[in-house]
Amino acid sequence: MNNSGLTPRQIVERLDSHIIGQGEAKRAVAIALRNRWRRQNVPEELADEISPKNIIMIGPTGVGKTEIARRLAKLDNSPFLKVEASKFTEVGYVGRDVESMVRDLVELSVNMIKAEEQENVQAKAAEIAEERLLDLLLPPRPAERKVGEMLDDPQQETIEIPLSEEQVKRQDATREKLRKLLQEGKLDERLVELEVSEARSGPMIEIFSAAGMEDMGLNIKEMLGNMMPQKKKRRNVKVSEAREILAAEEAQKLIDMDKVTKTALDRVEQSGIIFLDEIDKIVGGESQHGPDVSREGVQRDLLPIVEGSNVNTRYGMVRTDHILFIAAGAFSGTKPSDLIPELQGRFPIRVEMDSLGKEEFIRILTEPDNALIRQYTEMMATEGVELTFTDDAVEQIAEVAAIVNERTENIGARRLYTIMETLLDDISFDAPDLEDKKIAINARYVEEKLDNIVEDEDLSRYIL
Ligand SMILES: Nc1ncnc2c1ncn2[C@@H]1O[C@H](COP(=O)(O)OP(=O)(O)OP(=O)(O)O)[C@@H](O)[C@H]1O
Ligand SMILES: [Mg+2]
Numbered sequence: 001m002n003n004s005g006l007t008p009r010q011i012v013e014r015l016d017s018h019i020i021g022q023g024e025a026k027r028a029v030a031i032a033l034r035n036r037w038r039r040q041n042v043p044e045e046l047a048d049e050i051s052p053k054n055i056i057m058i059g060p061t062g063v064g065k066t067e068i069a070r071r072l073a074k075l076d077n078s079p080f081l082k083v084e085a086s087k088f089t090e091v092g093y094v095g096r097d098v099e100s101m102v103r104d105l106v107e108l109s110v111n112m113i114k115a116e117e118q119e120n121v122q123a124k125a126a127e128i129a130e131e132r133l134l135d136l137l138l139p140p141r142p143a144e145r146k147v148g149e150m151l152d153d154p155q156q157e158t159i160e161i162p163l164s165e166e167q168v169k170r171q172d173a174t175r176e177k178l179r180k181l182l183q184e185g186k187l188d189e190r191l192v193e194l195e196v197s198e199a200r201s202g203p204m205i206e207i208f209s210a211a212g213m214e215d216m217g218l219n220i221k222e223m224l225g226n227m228m229p230q231k232k233k234r235r236n237v238k239v240s241e242a243r244e245i246l247a248a249e250e251a252q253k254l255i256d257m258d259k260v261t262k263t264a265l266d267r268v269e270q271s272g273i274i275f276l277d278e279i280d281k282i283v284g285g286e287s288q289h290g291p292d293v294s295r296e297g298v299q300r301d302l303l304p305i306v307e308g309s310n311v312n313t314r315y316g317m318v319r320t321d322h323i324l325f326i327a328a329g330a331f332s333g334t335k336p337s338d339l340i341p342e343l344q345g346r347f348p349i350r351v352e353m354d355s356l357g358k359e360e361f362i363r364i365l366t367e368p369d370n371a372l373i374r375q376y377t378e379m380m381a382t383e384g385v386e387l388t389f390t391d392d393a394v395e396q397i398a399e400v401a402a403i404v405n406e407r408t409e410n411i412g413a414r415r416l417y418t419i420m421e422t423l424l425d426d427i428s429f430d431a432p433d434l435e436d437k438k439i440a441i442n443a444r445y446v447e448e449k450l451d452n453i454v455e456d457e458d459l460s461r462y463i464l
Contacts, residue, residue, distance in 0.1 A: 059353025062412025280329030
């Protein structure tokens with residue numbers, strides 16, 4: 001099973017390495033995740049009765065809502081889909097039923113399992129690929145050569161030309177020698193002729209598969225794709241490339257698609273997570289302008305899916321009863337209680353996200369595994385530039401971010417991105433040409449670069 005059995009405390013710890021603060025939200029999602037593991041371990045007749053406790057995360061933009069949900073899904077390999085609830089109200093989506101999110105989740109899960117399976121058969125596929133490569137490199141034994149092939153007429157019978165024992169031995173020895181060279185990568189640059197299937201050309205097919213088609217449970221793209229004969233072409237490729245093409249082809253053959261589908265459906269049902277972003281955008285009565293689908297209508301459409309129902313997908317029926325829904329929204333002018341009551345009831349857990357200030361920014365810049373400062377230093381390192389930040393520089397950056405957020409729009413941690421970009425613009429551009437490869441960013445540098453932009457509110461609106 002994919003569920004890793006992490007305890008809530010461990011889950012929070014893992015989340016801590018990417019997300020600063022937001023303790024309450026982390027706790028809530030950690031419990032939700034642990035509850036799935038618990039459910040899988042209670043007596044079966046009860047397991048069916050236990051439904052997930054869906055969560056609404058409330059908080060301004062850029063404070064880590066999406067990030068928490070995304071990292072959570074990664075923790076236990078759950079199929080994870082993020083959708084904007086508001087998109088179901090858009091003109092282009094009129095009539096597009098919200099069930100499509102479940103179909104998308106299944107699609108995603110199938111790809112996920114397929115990738116996992118591919119991983120599993122990789123070694124075996126590589127082995128077979130090697131044999132096929134050797135076949136290509138070493139002309140086939142005369143005995144296996146079909147006379148028909150020689151005459152270019154497939155009707156002809158194979159004529160066996162017996163090989164002497166001596167010849168066979170020699171053949172085998174050559175093959176082993178070649179194998180050794182191959183494994184050492186000495187033949188990588190050689191060319192072999194290989195039959196490769198051309199990628200099916202897309203554009204025309206794309207038009208047909210516009211929104212709505214997949215709702216019929218059909219996949220037009222695939223149907224058309226299968227109707228048109230797959231083009232094969234003989235091509236000269238390098239051995240190194242051929243090895244990859246052949247291995248991928250063999251892996252494809254080794255995978256049991258029925259099993260993949262079954263596992264994928266099962267995983268969606270047992271541990272799928274749907275992240276419903278911008279849930280606050282479907283709050284409120286009928287929309288004022290024109291052809292939009294009514295927001296309340298979307299809420300009503302969501303009910304059965306969140307509640308638990310069967311959704312037909314092209315891989316089979318999926319029950320949505322145990323899919324975990326995490327909704328998120330800023331709710332600046334509205335409240336969760338403005339949602340229709342039935343939907344409110346299906347999201348029993350509410351967590352408020354904290355807005356971020358200078359102290360959090362300092363930590364976000366430096367602490368997470370993927371911290372921004374680290375990203376920039378590593379990027380510069382590829383240019384041979386040793387970039388360092390003094391503590392007071394980091395503090396200064398955080399302060400500027402907090403100030404700009406306060407004066408203009410509060411975009412949370414995303415502000416750090418724009419500020420870092422502006423701050424390091426020159427260095428980024430000049431890095432390859434720099435004489436002095438050691439650069440220490442200190443508070444003074446930050447001030448010089450940013451102060452006049454920050455002072456001028458209009459300027460900061462445009463630049464930061
Ligand atoms: N608490 C935090 N700790 C670390 N990084 C954060 C935090 N909050 C936000 N970030 C970073 O800021 C970026 C935006 O965060 P995220 O996508 O989670 O915002 P959001 O809350 O979903 O906002 P929105 O309402 O606009 O969707 C991400 O790249 C994330 O890494
Ligand atoms: Mg988000």
